[in-house]
Amino acid sequence: EAEVAQSPRYKITEKSQAVAFWCDPISGHATLYWYRQILGQGPELLVQFQDESVVDDSQLPKDRFSAERLKGVDSTLKIQPAELGDSAMYLCASSPTLGSGSTEAFFGQGTRLTVV
Amino acid sequence: AQTVTQSQPEMSVQEAETVTLSCTYDTSESNYYLFWYKQPPSRQMILVIRQEAYKQQNATENRFSVNFQKAAKSFSLKISDSQLGDTAMYFCAFMSSGAGSYQLTFGKGTKLSVIP
Known part of the structure; x- marks a missing residue:
């Protein structure tokens, strides 16, 4: 069964360092989402791609976060510099093309980031 | 903006x-979807049901x-014959x-424990 792949599963980094997360969506899924989930809370959208284009990054802290999906397939989320408050689970999800009639988002296992 | 409680x-x-x-929600839109997602410990989030x-x-x-x-903007989930x-x-x-x-x-989530 096809799955959304994320790496690494766990990351510990010191504050002020750079960190990057990778996501490979289900093959053929044009829409890709990055969510941040603080422990004990629901996920919050950071950025949404349709193919290689950003659809919505209004909640992405652009002074330190960046996201790209250069070829419209896999995606990288970067934080530089990391802050203590960035400690969270970072979830990637994908779904078929927006408006295609399919509304289900498929999630990866996430990357657990701890900033020390 | 929509909110889910x-x-x-x-x-x-x-x-x-x-x-x-x-679950209750607040929106001014007429066309939308509602979901229940399940997130088992240390596993990815999966769709349970969609409306x-x-x-x-x-x-x-x-x-x-x-x-x-x-009309009440309410969307509750019933689980019958609960399993571990x-x-x-x-x-x-x-x-x-x-x-x-x-x-x-x-929403912020509900932690459900099924007791043997």
């Missing part, structure tokens, strides 16, 4: 019994069913199809 941070149920998780707002009939998936009250594998965080989520956004807005 889950008023029960934690719940427990005896194995084989029935439990209902509550289209234009459908009056409540969605059902095996032991899982919803009570959708559009149902132990997880459950998130209620809203998706607007207006303006082509197709973004999920999550």
Whole structure:
């Protein structure tokens, strides 16, 4: 069964360092989402791609976060510099093309980031 | 902006019994989707059930069913014949199809424990 792949599963980094997360969506899924989930809370959208284009990054802290999906397939989320408050689970999800009639988002296992 | 509220941070149920998780939402839109997602410990989030707002009939998936009250903006999940594998965080989520956004807005979640 096809799955959304994320790496690494766990990351510990010191504050002020750079960190990057990778996501490979289900093959053929044009829409890709990055969510941040603080422990004990629901996920919050950071950025949404349709193919290689950003659809919505209004909640992405652009002074330190960046996201790209250069070829419209896999995606990288970067934080530089990391802050203590960035400690969270970072979830990637994908779904078929927006408006295609399919509304289900498929999630990866996430990357657990701890900033020390 | 849409908001999703889950008023029960934690719940427990005896194995084989029935439990209902509550969710309310706030939106001014008429076309939208509602979801319940399940997040087992250390595993990825998966879709449990989906409801289209234009459908009056409540969605059902095996032991899982919803009570959708559009006027009251209420969307509760009923789990019948609870099993140990149902132990997880459950998130209620809203998706607007207006303006082509197709973004999920999550509640804070309900932690469900099934007791043997």
